[in-house]
Amino acid sequence: MDSLISESVxxxxxxxxxxxxxKIQQKLRSARVLIVGMGGLGCPVALYLAGAGIGMITLCDADEVSATNLHRQVLFDTSxxxxxxxxxxxxxxxxxxxxxHIETICQxxxxxxxVDLMPRFDVVIDCTDNFDAKYAINDAAGTFGVPLVYGSIFQFEGQVSVFHHPTEKYPKGLSYRDLHSEAPPPALAQNCGDAGVIGVLPGVIGTLQANEAIKVITGLGETLSGFLLTFDALSTTTRRLALAKRDHAKVMQEMSDDIVYSELLNRMKSALPPVLIDVRELDERQALSIGGEHIxxxxxxxxxxxxxRNRDIIVYCKSGMRSAKAVLYLRSVMSGVRILHLKGGIDACNGGDFTCKI
Incomplete structure (x- = not known):
């Protein structure tokens, strides 16, 4: 280190x-931050928090660098x-x-x-890419009252929020489970390796996460606690959505939210009809269909x-089982959009008039 460099410089x-x-810099110097995941999000988070002067940064990950990481994970190179x-x-x-000081946990x-780690930290930053880890981090942070800076990326879109940090309305803050009460079905839960991601996106979202952590620690500005910030890289637009605490006793009822065929018919005749999606296989659709997009x-x-994103989405299948799974998945990646499914599927339509498609 150049002897001319001092902390003040x-x-x-x-x-x-x-x-x-x-005094503000001392808050950063005294802070202990846990970063979980050292991939696309973790790299920019760690870079900017190190530069900001966070006194103790703990990195938790067991992964190794692969060639497919390099287009977005900016701490690594081919060597x-x-x-x-x-x-x-x-x-x-x-x-x-x-x-x-940098600490590492290779797990x-x-x-x-x-549970063992959380009491040691002032802030935890979720830079993971799977739902099991996200729910585990959230639940532990909630148990110990540690502010959680959440980030998520999918293809061209990203999300940022702060959980378990006080707001005027919610003294203990909100939970990740208030955003997504449960994970989508495993078969539909994709990470970057499955779905792909534009390389700059984790840089944008990770930098925003680092900024939220700095605000939480220093008390400067207004954090995203109580809000979800979404970023669309294709249109370069952001949305700041207000979040609310879920009544967890009603979660299962909410997640099974459905619509009957007669109500669907009325909705499709409205001035702003919902998007109707058929999630069955092609041969099923060819045999019998009530229309809509086929996915x-x-x-x-x-x-x-x-x-x-500006219309309700209604999903249907044969019996309602696949459409219920589709609803869970779509809700996990389309925050702020109302998503329902046709109760009982086509089987429960009691001989409705399918000759005239919706």
Whole structure:
């Protein structure tokens, strides 16, 4: 390290900010932050928090660098392939800021590990790409009252929020389960490896997560607690959606929200009819159909970006089983859109007039 570099020089541009003084920097210096996942989101989160001067950063991941990571995971290069992500990340972060401490945990998270870890930290940042980890992180953070900075990416869209952090309306904040009360069916839950992702997206979302963590720690500005920020890379647009606490006693009723055939007919005649989607297989549709778009259940992840966000969506199948799964999946990736399914499917339509498609 150049002997001419001091902490006051390192953070000089912070101190030029209105209201940002040594007391604020000390809050960052004293903070302990857990970053779970060192992939596309974890890399920019760790880079900017290291630069900001977070005193203790703990990286938790057991993955190794692969060639397919390199277009978006900016801490790594081709020489890193096959090596542990956290080892490379720790060395590079320490080189970026010698005034902080980096700790590594070479494990994939599970409920017990999180229970052991969570009390040590002031903030936890979810940079994972699977639902099991997200729910485990959320539940542990909620148990110990640790603010959780959430991030998620899917193809061209990303989401950011802050959970378990007080708001005026909710003194204990909201939970990830208030956004998504349960995970979609495993067969439909895709990560970047399955669905693909534009390389810049995790950079945008991860940087926003780092910004939220800084605000939580310092008290500067207004956090996204109580809100969900969505970002669409194709249109370069954002939406800030207000969240509300779910009545968890009614979750199962909500998740089975359905619509009967007669109500569907009326809805389709309205000024702004819902989008109707048939999730059956092609041979079933050819034998009997009430119309709508045809997207088989297994193909939904490839078509979700094409679905409108400004209309309700109603899904149907033969008996209602597949459409209920489709609803769970669509709700997990289309926040703010009302999604229903046809109760009992076509089988429950009691001989309705299918000669005139909806």
């Amino acid at each position: 390192y953070y000089a541009r912070h101190f030029r900010l209105p209201g940002f003084n040594e 890193c392939i096959g090596q542990k992500k956290i080892a490379i990340a720790a060395a590079r972060l320490q080189a970026i800021n010698p005034y902080i 994939y998270v599970n409920a017990q590990l999180l 088989p259940l297994a193909a939904l992840p490839q078509h979700v970006m094409d679905l409108p």
